[in-house]
Amino acid sequence: MHAGEVTDHDRQLDLLSFELFRLTRLFERAHARKTAQQTDGLERAAYLLLVKLVKDGPQRLSALADAVFSDVSTASRQVAQLVNLGLVERRADPTDGRASLLAATDVGIDKIETRRRARNKEYAEMLGDWSEEDRSQLRELLGRFNNEFETHYLGGSA
Numbered sequence: 399m400h401a402g403e404v405t406d407h408d409r410q411l412d413l414l415s416f417e418l419f420r421l422t423r424l425f426e427r428a429h430a431r432k433t434a435q436q437t438d439g440l441e442r443a444a445y446l447l448l449v450k451l452v453k454d455g456p457q458r459l460s461a462l463a464d465a466v467f468s469d470v471s472t473a474s475r476q477v478a479q480l481v482n483l484g485l486v487e488r489r490a491d492p493t494d495g496r497a498s499l500l501a502a503t504d505v506g507i508d509k510i511e512t513r514r515r516a517r518n519k520e521y522a523e524m525l526g527d528w529s530e531e532d533r534s535q536l537r538e539l540l541g542r543f544n545n546e547f548e549t550h551y552l553g554g555s556a
Contacts, residue, residue, distance in 0.1 A: 438509075440483065443468070444476040445513075448485055448502060452510045456489060456501035467552065485509060 404412075429442065440448075446466050451457065454465070463473035477500055480486035485506030491497040502510070525533055 438483075439479075440485075440509075441476065441479065443472070444479045447473060447476050448480055448506050449510055451486060451500060451502040452507050456499040458491065458497060458499060462500060480506070 433442070443466075447462055450462060450465050457465075459473060459477060460470055462477070463470045466473070468476075477486060481488065485503055486500055487503050488498045489501050491499050528536075
């Protein structure tokens with residue numbers, strides 16, 4: 399092979415790179431559109447913290463920040479927004495009276511459930527013509543890709 403010669407392997411990686419770039423841009427545009435339509439004032443980053451609390455239960459701020467690859471000061475600002483909106487509450491840590499745990503409130507849990515149902519409805523409509531096998535294969539490959547991406551670029555798993 400000569401310098402500058404593009405192999406089939408390179409072409410396949412270029413196509414993959416293009417599709418991933420395209421997907422990223424589509425997500426950004428869709429997110430901007432959705433954000434403009436939402437009136438609840440909840441930032442995306444704060445929403446991710448709330449999802450983590452609903453999914454995994456009460457936890458300390460430092461653990462929550464680590465779980466979403468954020469620093470504690472940024473997560474603290476986002477948690478303050480969630481507390482002000484009544485979506486998260488601070489509770490005494492039963493194992494350490496000096497510390498507090500963050501927990502989703504019933505209102506926060508309802509908000510996540512409402513958004514989850516709406517998102518699932520959209521995906522069901524979008525992928526309605528796909529076979530169950532195709533949807534399953536997408537889930538499997540996307541999960542595998544995300545794990546590899548996380549390990550390669552972030553050095554670990556969530």
